[in-house]
Amino acid sequence: MSDLTKLTLDAALTGMANGEFSSVEITKAHIDAIKDAGKLNAFITDTHDLALEQAAASDARRAKGEAGLLEGAPLGVKDLFCTTGVRTTACSKILGDFTPTYESSVTANMKADGMVMLGKLNLDEFAMGSSNETSFYGPVINPWRKDADLVPGGSSGGSASAVAADLCLGATATDTGGSIRQPAAFTGTVGIKPTYGRCSRWGTVAFASSLDQAGPIAKTVKDSAILLQSMAGYDAKDSTSLNLPVPDWVSACGASIKGMKIGIPKEYTIDGMPKEIEDLWQQGMKWLEAAGAEIVHISLPHTKYALPAYYVVAPAEASSNLARYDGMRYGLRVEGENLNDTYERTRTEGFGDEVRRRIMIGTYVLSSGYYDAYYLRAQKVRTKIADDFKAAWEKCDAILTPTCPSGPFPVGHKFNDPVKMYLNDIFTVTANLAGLPGISVPAGLDANGLPLGLQIIGRALDEETVFKAASALEDAAGFSAKPLKWWG
Amino acid sequence: MFIAPRVADAKDWITTETGDWEIILGLEVHAQVASNSKLFSGAATEYGAEPNSQVSLVDAGMPGMLPVVNEFCLEQAVKTGIGLNAQINLFSRFDRKNYFYVDLPQGYQISQFEFPIVGEGEIDIVPIDADGKVGEQVSVGIERLHLEQDAGKSIHDLSPDETYVDLNRSGVCLMEIVSKPDMRSPDEASAYVEKLRGIVRALGTCDGDMEKGNLRADVNVSVRRPGGELGTRCEIKNVNSMRFIRQAINYEARRQIEIIESGNEVDQETRLFDSVKGETRTMRSKEDAHDYRYFPDPDLLPIKLEQSFVDRIRSEMPEMPDARKARFMEAYGLSEYDARLLSGDIDMSNFYETLAKGRDAKIAANWMLGDFAGALNKGGIELTDSPVDADALGGLIDRISDDTISGKIAKGVFEKMFESGDSADTIIERDGLKQVTDTGAIEKIVDEVIAANSDQAAKVADNPRLIGFFVGQVMKASGGKANPKAVNEILKAKLGL
Known part of the structure; x- marks a missing residue:
């Protein structure tokens, strides 16, 4: 066989x-x-x-x-x-x-x-x-x-x-x-x-x-x-x-x-992107065209704000979602001198660098005084990005x-x-x-x-x-x- | 920013060597929704269950668990909002309030921060002081009502170095009812809580049981010169009886006045009330206040209510205490004072209406608010646990009305009923308390009394008021059982009056 x-x-x-x-x-x-x-x-x-x-x-x-x-x-x-x-x-x-x-x-x-x-x-x-x-x-x-x-x-x-x-x-x-x-x-x-x-x-x-x-x-x-x-x-x-x-x-x-109708967003061409990826994308358009699709050029104008908005919203939610890992009910627990010390030791030892980094970013962007500037603004960007796509679906x-x-x-x-x-x-x-x-x-x-x-x-x-x-x-x-x- | 235009009645001012002060009070009342399951999980909410026996995976904050809103709880919040004459918000939202504690398994409490389900409302209260003196009616503004999860319970006193956690309460649905700073005295604060309790109990949205912590208040206290600039407030957490509310306010107001009078400033802080010592003490200062990092809970969709849903609840609203009071005055001819006392609480009202049915409404009210209320108070017994129910008390009143016993004898019968739980008829029969209405028997006693007091009898013609003396003698001789009306008539005839 x-x-x-x-x-x-x-x-x-x-x-x-x-x-x-x-x-x-x-x-x-x-x-x-x-x-x-x-x-x-x-x-x-x-x-x-x-x-x-x-x-x-x-x-x-x-x-x-x-x-x-x-x-x-x-x-x-x-x-x-x-x-x-x-x-x-x-x-x-x-x-x-x-x-x-x-x-x-x-x-x-x-x-x-x-x-x-x-x-x-x-x-x-x-x-x-x-x-x-x-x-x-x-x-x-x-x-x-x-x-x-x-x-x-x-x-x-x-x-x-x-x-x-x-x-x-x-x-x-x-x-x-x-x-x-x-x-x-x-x-x-x-x-x-x-x-x-x-x-x-x-x-x-x-x-x-x-x-x-x-x-x-x-x-x-x-x-x-x-x-x-x-x-x-x-x-x-x-x-x-x-x-x-x-x-x-x-x-x-x-x-x-x-x-x-296949939309090609102009904002997805970015500086420093290898030419072979650009070429593959062009090839993709040709393939789809050959299969009977129509290529239309579109714009998703808020694309450049997507990544920063994502790296505000995702860590914000993560900082709260990961609060339950506190060493109290399951998983790792590192005993400390008191409750707060136990929390700190458990979470310092239990989470890796990247997770800790995102928890800190998320905690920061939700803090009073920063919420509007980061979290709220990121949510507004999110709405704009959804609107960009809605407009695009008119064309493709x-x-x-x-x-x-x-x-x-x-x-x-x-x-x-x-x-x-x-x-x-x-x-x-x-x-x-x-x-x-x-x-x-x-x-x-x-x-x-x-x-x-x-x-x-x-x-x-x-x-x-x-x-x-x-x-x-x-x-x-x-x-x-x-x-x-x-x-x- | 809070404004507090109303100035307290002068009788409520606190006067010290430096002059007068008034107390500004705002309350946050937590009322546990009378629901069989929790706000976001199917776990049971029964009081007094074995620790950690009513905990779902959601309540314990297990990985990957998600909340699903209990629609029954939404309905109770809307109902309560209507009962508070408040704005029902068709759009509301759940937010996360983030902080770490052992009894908060998710690391956040799901609450409503920016968009509560119920907005502004207003209720009327009538304060009554310690001597039972009725004050002026006061309107208290409701700022909002929102839904939130309760936390679990930390138990620190089972072990010297361990804290035990019971998550049975974790996730139980609370309504937080926030007042405007519209109260000016402990009596008003107490009347406000009593009124809220009456409303939620009439609606059945909360059982109002303060002993079990199902209704508890955070009291915001500040002091100022009458009508002057607002002072710094302190919040006293989780006060769970009417008496403690009064005590905590009295203590806290005086503490703040002393601080100001000694040239210092009141620190904005959260305080605890120690009911043993009768004082408040610091729980956490403003510097220690958490930054709760509120944000919309992404696990839950916003709550969008249909107007028809709200209309349906409105059309099914039961009678509220204010309407009931008006009806009691109208239908039973009660004074406003009696009507208020009898209409405030649904159990009390139902008891009264059962009692008054087919009987003299005023006599029924007098009995309930008199001997009956006194006996309950004395024994510290809840109305629902009373050994004498409305039918039994009615049975006693019936025996007065049909002249089987006198009102005076009835008081003794009631005491025995309350002690033994026996019916009035059983006690009257057993103790032979039946009123003597047999005129022959009464005539015999009258003759004996006149014979024994012949010189007094001779003076009656000149001094008719002496008849009272004879009535007393006859009643005494009959052991109180002679019908006073018959005694009077026979005496008058025999003495030629």
């Missing part, structure tokens, strides 16, 4: 449906691959025994004709999603060996659809980072390599790396400012952040509540549609969850884009941009320069600020043979158009490169 780990999710589901192999077989193949890939540091908690039990149970269900949407598919789960009985860390020391008694709504949906969970995936601590270097469990290494170890992007670096290295058929991820799309671009995978409210946030460790949104990282656009179809859905336990049915996104993949149906202003960079390269690191998110944060769906599709390789991605942003609730355009891009790009297996 050929290597089952090379299959797409779609092909694997079909293979199991046709009785070509069982879930136990494909799960075992992935477990072997994971055991071989310790150097990538993608998984931080293995649940292999559990996975084999789930796979056997899945095969039994399939035998009875009760196959769900993800029946028997071995997948990875970002360690930000709480999983019953399985340690959940958010890759922070402060959570210690916290083991939830509850299952996040997203993973519960996937389990109900037959998912087999291989383990929990590494991420930037509390999803704060763009390189997966802030994890308490060490950096994730990109399976794509050039001379030195490269970062896989972040915060969903473990998810992206694992999918790119064929350690799982797909993975859950979350995106607050680009944490799905940027790692997908850095690893030659597909990642979609749906409309805010499509996926329940219940049971997912919060970073910035008004921006956080779950989504998948997958090998193909269709795989990402299958995964999102399972993850999404209304949840009364999340007040910001959208009470709407989940459309049939899988069918949208591969549908014609004839007559679709979807927007094409590069996913990131650079390709994957070496580990340690930007780690001590937060501002440079934050610039990674410049093309992705706008979709979070406006709550819009955005997908990254691998579209080409740079001069070093490393993957680059293009992003499609759509109207709120119009993932359908996003999947159509992304499929067209995927077909035209014909991206089939895989990293050389150097790690095992």
